Amino acid sequence: MEKLMKTNRRDFLKVAATATGGLFIGFYWSGCDSPKMQVLTDEEVLSQAFNFNAYLSISPTGDIVIYSPNPELGQNIITSFPMIVAEELDADWAKVRVFQAPLDNEKYDRQLTGGSGAMPHSWERLRKAGATAKFLLVQAAATKLGVDASELTTSNGEVLHNGKKKFGYGELVSDASKLTAPDEVPLKDSKDFKIIGTPVKNVKNNEMFTGKPLFGLDFYREGMVHAMIQRPPFGMKIKSVDDTGARSVPGVTDVIVFKNNVAVVGNSTWPLMKAKRQLRIEYEPDGPIESSFDHDRIFKELLDSKNAQVMRKDGDVDAAFKNAAQVITSEYQCPFLSHSPMEPQNFFAHVKGDKVELVGPTQTPERARMETAQLLGIPKENITVEITRLGGGFGRRLRADFVVEAAELSKLLDKPVKVTWSREDDMTGGAYRPAVRYRFQAALDDQGNMVGYKLRGVGINAGNSTRENNFPSGSVDNLLIENIDYKSPITTNAWRAPITNFLAYAEQSFLDEVALAAKKDPVKFRLDLLARAKNNPVGEIHYDIDRMKGVIETVAEKSNWGKSKELMQGFSVYFSHRSYVAQVADIIMENGQPVLKKITAATDCGVVVHPTGANHQVRGGIVDGMGHAMFTNMTFENGLPKQRNFDSYRLIRMKEVPEIDVHYVDSGYDPTGLGEPALPPTGGAIANAIFAATGKRIRTQPFIEQKEFSEIRLQIRRA
Template sequence: MTSNRRTFLKLAASAGGGLLLGFHWTDSEAAPRSDGTFNSYLAISPDGTITIQSPNPEVGQNIKTAFPMLVAEDLDVDWKRVVIVQAPLNTTAFERQVAGGSGSIRHSYQRLRKAGATARQMLMQAAAKRWQVPVQDCTTDKGFVLHAGKKLSYGELATEASALPIPTDVVLKDRKAFKLIGQSVANTDNPSIVMGKPLFGLDFYREGMLFAMIQRPTAFGLKVKSVDAEAAKAMPGIVDVVTFKNNVAIVGKSTWQVQKAREVVKIAYEKEADLESTADHNRLLQEMLDSSKATVRRKDGDVDTAFQQAAKIIKAEYQCPFLPHNPMEPMNFFAHVRPDGVELVGPTQTPELARTETAKLLNISPERVSVTMTRMGGGFGRRLKADYVLEAAELSSLIKAPVKVIWTREDDMGGGSYRPCVRYRFEAALDAQNNLIGYKLRGVGFNVGNSTREDNFPSGAVPNLLIDSVDRKSAITTGPWRAPITNFLAFAEQSFLDEVAQAAGKDPVAFRLALLDQAKAKPAGAIKYDIDRMKAVIQLAAQKAGWGQKKNQGFSVYFSHNSYVAQVTEVSVKKGIPVVSKIHAAVDCGLVVNPSGARQQVVGSIVDGLGHAMYGNLSFKEGVPEQKNFNSFRLIRLSEIPEVDVHFVDNGIDPTGLGEPALPPTGGSVANALFKVTGKRLRNQPFSEEYKELL
């Protein structure tokens, strides 16, 4: 990776023949580099096998399949001949090795296609040279170069192609010529998952490594005062009990042994911060809503005058609780700190953060830290952090041995990083003609910073608008949770817009469309969403669901992570109980690379959004989470999952985000549908808390 281009190509050719191409992504045009600094690469062996590396973390979003599909499309190969390999962290070779923000495909779509197109051009040049014909007269198909009835496989041409100059300007396929993009392709890891082959962090094993579990403070706001570990150290298989920072690590030869030993360690704690309870949070949230001090996020027009002159004012408040991430694979990581460097292996959404934070912790150069990514059994934002990685690295440095730190489910839920608890207050002003002339939103929460998205719809559609926020620090650790902020804000905003539409005597869908028309004709301040894209998903969802023909439907639409999703939820009453029976979703995420994977992303997001809106709740008593496993934390059940009808908008643009955008609208469409059936507005999540007699 440090050799020059010519040396690199010669090395590739000498390894049994074949073609190995590297592509640097940091250039916006993804042009190949000649200084030995590469990114995503593909290898072509003499037998015609194509090996494509996928550099981004695989967290279940199917990126390990989608990325190679993009390379393979413009390379024009038979997908059956493609072998996919997970690349390790390499910040010299790769850019944005992150699973978060629904940005992987959007960032890499053009870069990866150009990587495949460049290799294809070199292979055609090699064939044209052998046949002594113009390269423009050659074509390709499924891993072969063709000309006038003759054909050569990529494998036959790979070694010759490796000696050619790398073209800097290539032409990508026209979309009409796509053979792979837009087709449903099975997840490349499916066979290994079904057969139980080692893929995940919990599967990783290294001969001679130790296992560790860590006892963290039993409540947020406590710190370790003293530790009595003599009984634990005497138990079979226990190697050591180590106290570092605010943790007590039990280290041994198996997970069962360290788990049993942890139960007998005696730890005394002392208070270092307030031990917060849910009752405290509710009181503080109300104080923040009523505070005279807030950070203004956006202000358009004359809000005070609009409300003073209003013919009708609508007010509502909405609240959501703290939520754990609950990936099915709890946190875990392997670390081996050696004198010559550090090896890290495990499931992380941010491998570069894991490396830089480890280097900082151990006071070494980041170049001395390697990170190998395993497949993740869920993340939802929890694995954007590196705290569990640092635990493994620091522990390995202290015990001078390779160690794998494993969290239990109770560790994951009881000492994790949660979605913040947030409350919103909305106010709307209508004039005598029931036009929306004023809009206020205040968002308040703990450790959340800005709890609003001040530039999202209906901003820009209301002439007089004020959005502000208040934040308060808490000892309870918080962090990004799938579709950060918008996962609850969308429910609150879309529920409130339905309330305003009802007060104005207007159909909810028509009301939103009219606001979008107003934003386009006479924008009030900056418009930072695409009006036409939002209108298109609204109209598609309404059409597919037969909006207006049924009285049991609720509507919601939202823009997040560069994509637009509208949903219509249908609620049926069975034995006197309202049940979510069907959800129609219209999605504009640009071009869909893999329809199968894309549909699963949408369905999974909707199920996630529905389940947590209905049931998810994490409460606290004196700093201790009251729900620590699935026996007390309610998840959606298989029998409660509705039929989901997914439709994608084909608008001709390149892909945008998809991992998160379908979750935010779900809560609003469900709440609005339940109102249609029962006449009861649900303003607090989980809905089951207010609706127990019907759920």
């Protein structure tokens, strides 16, 4: 008889990594030669450690404890931040121990993850934290030796005198901790970096691979109850609730109607999922909603309306178009998208009188605390927030709705509560990437020069659906950019690379259309516009022309742009979140069909702190951008998404990822963010390559649902 083995989801991950290698090895999760990081479990070491600043403590044992303040959601900040501190400290990386810091606004500034801003914001602060501690350690050693501090050097966790007498950092911490730190300390020259720029392993690899409870879904507290919530369709409110069937499910202890929600409460999530299906809730409209979901009609009406907000205007646009030798007009549209992180929303809350304990995955712990304080009417200082590792976020966890739900239920029940969303909850009750439609127009003179440019964006709860100061603004004499924001009951939220995630695709595809009409090479066309912006700028320039030019020229060189008769290539470049990324997609024809073979990317994100993590971010951004441009859609009916789970919400698959070739441009700048910038250019590069190969221009996402795409039957080959 065959022996059966019981496994859990973490065992599956470990088995999958060993058996297939695809998920882990394909993304080089362990591919580096740095010392293995072990997780510190010795509480005695921690209790003996001397604090030098908010980020750094050193134990007499020589162990170095570094606290990472920003939430970790896969961007590898929990490794990159400590690398910066350890670099300036000249630490022995094998002795570095890393912990996630809880929310503490007195110790840390901007303790959030979003907008690819953590690294540029914290770069100098982290360097100073390490350099200050090193300065004090050196001073302590100088006193012991009776020499001037200038005679001492540091290396690998030691202070040395003439390369002979030396002290380990652990021997110096007691004396060093009593010294007063100066306001300013010298920082290293980048040429002397030994840790920054090396492929250090993720500090949490061991814990992840061995299934330690790191994520919010793993969190458990003795005595807590579980809750799951049925939320209303968008634009609807509860009319009546019959909870008889739900209460009869074994394991359900209570059903609570609060605000416009119905919560089922019990001892585990499985009976709650069954109980939710037994709820009989009748809804009624909460105001007029029938027309709110007819998005095609909304887009058509607003694109032609005269009530747009002017975001930027340069020159005499009307005259430029009136006198143009040629006018090109195109419209591009994208759907709503779910953030769909692998870990659905969840949070733990324990309200104890006028104090609250919050634990869970949040990108904005301070927002979680503030909204909880506002809900309960208590001082925010009475609320603690412990940040678990996030199983993805992509902007969804910038909100605090799931945190407030947990706090409110804990208050109502007078018990510690963990609220968990199912995948269907996440899809149907979430906040989405806004649906947007753009109308572009370009005016060409008889020499093929772009003398006029118009963009009108219409977004559904998108706020400003344009980035009016991004390229090509500043390079065109006559330019008009307008925005219209339509208010809908559908909640929207920042989605990875907000607005630019689709705007870049639309802009870069349209610029290829203009280059074609002007009979110019797409890369040269953009370089000529940049030269125009540099030599004779129109209005203010809000992007770095030389950095954008640098990635364009690099990707053209690395991809052999235009040098192969067999390759049909598509180009795209974009500036977002302070960084610049250019991409080229390669398509070849096999048996009369187009095959996407490769995407080459050139990135200027300033100093690359952690090359392994940076490669993950660029590759992940490209895969994310490609998958959502080609496959993913969310449509609504009667206030609910039709797509409720991954059986109908189509995501990209591993076999659909082509070869990705990543390069970096060293522009000499400090780090400028990398969690989002690689995503925006991807769709445009692929769409432009498809046009080069087939003559089919795809202007609406997802590609897979468009007639033009179905006719060409694009295939993808992995190297």
